[in-house]
Amino acid sequence: MPDRLYATDNADFERLLSLGFTESEAKRLLYLRDHVDEQVEYREILEESRRLNFIRWLIEHDRISR
Template identity: 65%
Template sequence: MPEYSYAAERADFQSLLSMGFSEIEAAQLVHMKDHVTEQTEYREILQESRRLDFIRWLIDHDRIRS
């Protein structure tokens, strides 16, 4: 997980304000940016778990051998 950087977040926030976003919109965009990585990691873990479940099913039903 990336380290929290208040300075970078503040710079992003200020940049968004200078582009014409409202404070609420800028705050939401910064929040989304900070959490996109977490969501990606979660999806990757979920996909890997499903692959392993499928492999277990194949082994349990003698479709492949371990």
């Protein structure tokens, strides 16, 4: 895990510190946030969710029937 934060993370980092997280906890949370989509299970859940949302849209717009 890199020790440096990107400029865009500074506000989030400061917010986490203000909420009582330690510096190392805040860095870890920001790292996890930026890398969560690398996990296979997360990608699979996201793909399934998108398919279900599309099917829901098709039904709601009378493109297919139940």
